Amino acid sequence: MLARLEAHVAEQRRFAANASHELRTPLAISKTLLDLARTDPTCDTGEIIDRLHTVNTRAIDLTEALLLLSRADQRAFIRVPVDLSLLAEEATETLLPLAERNGVTIETSGDVTPTIGSQALLLQLTMNLVHNAIVHNPPEHGTVWVHTGVRPRSVVLTVENTGERLTPQLVSTLTEPFRRGTERIRTDHAGVGLGLAIVKTITRAHDGTLTLTPRPAGGIRITVELPAAARLT
Template sequence: MADPIRMPRRRGTSARWKLTLSYAAVVVVSAVGLLTAVALYLLRYVPEVVRTESFVPNRSDLIRAFIPAAIIMLLVLLAIGLLGGWMIAGRMLAPLDRIGRAAQLAAQGSLSHRVALEGRRDEFRDLADVFDSMLEQLEAHIAEQQRFAANASHELRTPLAISQTMLEVARNAPERDVDALIDRLHEVNTRAIELTEALLMLSRAERRMFTREPLELSLLAEESAETLLPLAERRGVTIDVSGDTANVLGSPALMQQLITNLVHNAIVHNLRADGTVTVRTHALPEAVALVVENTGQVLPAHRVAILAEPFQRGSERTRDDDHGGVGLGLAIVHHIAQAHDGSLVLTARSGGGLNATVWLPHPLPGPLA
């Protein structure tokens, strides 16, 4: 069955006209009340006398003289009310017109325009500031999503292009070592799978599609350190885990991934020999903190500022058997922390290396989400 045709809604009376008519109505009603009160108050003192040869105005004469003047005055006040109301309403609604034009531009895809309402703070100024803040956040979010999509497309295209090239070379060179080709294809395919899983993990954290449970960060840190201990030993890195009992509410899988990413990042981007990774948990009065520090090269501040962005890799970051990184490790940590109402703070250590601190709120009493 075909959908019924929806007729376009007719545009009603504008808000400016409604305000104008309201102002004019208030003026006219007030004038009618005032003139009525004056007439009733004055006329009651004027008697209805009998006509004599000398003209003495009585109540009827005053009424006949008063009514036309009152009607003329009402018409004048009506005109003043309409004109004044139209001007006042236009002045009051001007900020809404500016906000409406900005919203129309935003609907057309232009998010760089701002209302930038001047003047003293009032309800309209607050609304304009909130709208500008929303546009700023939308512009930043869309720019980030576009940059992320472009980077993800590039990163996914790379292993596919490598696989295609290797297959074309194998087709043109039948004597090529098949086992080596299979091993190389397996490595490239593994990288593509890791990238896809990282993207899915990042999307899951951003959408907050998980159930919160009571967790103890120090236990999760010990589990991650134990899992990554063979990697640390191969790279000559020592892991030290200690700290307070730190209880939080969150997803066990996501929080385990957060800690694992931080420890893994601290191991593979460390000194080539005698490196250290320190993992600490702190239960502070205002929040819970997870701190992961490592030794390594000195990092410039401008580089540290973008390490948590997707597909950002620090200097001297190379791919080897121990490091299948795709540039999403710290980005995933950042989004998991945000999904748990926390934050990730990265700071370069003065002696070299990185300090990564995840701040999380204390668990609240009551039923869990």
């Protein structure tokens, strides 16, 4: 019990240190750019504004991800009946243009999949998983499968994608905050490394389980299992 408490405190400390470090980076870059604009009369102001805009957007994304993480962790949300298959449909539709740009095909399947929870958080969870499955996929000819299904006492959302072969050891670390996977995967997507940590926290807040498994042919299969709504409605 004491060991678990100590591990939890150590984890919180690590998280706070990492979050501060991640937030400091865009602020430090902004300062450098502002100093440059102030001291170098020959600098290209238009370019500096563009770079400041990019850095600022990244800082906002990071802060929003941190807020979302803490909101989900506090379980401060209203629980309503939610159909996971509709969320899967919505996430896929929203992310279809991104998939097309990346040459990735998305296949969805599954019938009505009722659970109870926060519609907004479960949509965020689905979006994060589908977004990852698109951007962390080999460029061109990648495939993503999104499936929702009902089990006797639970419901499942499975998001699977093609990609590089990954070891179970590496896959087991990917839900840690600020973990950005393998350097070997070529990706233009410079994420903040909180997408899967958010998925994990939202799943836990809904009393569910999250499983990440490397696919033998490459890529990952991610399963979110949540309590079925039937017994509550």
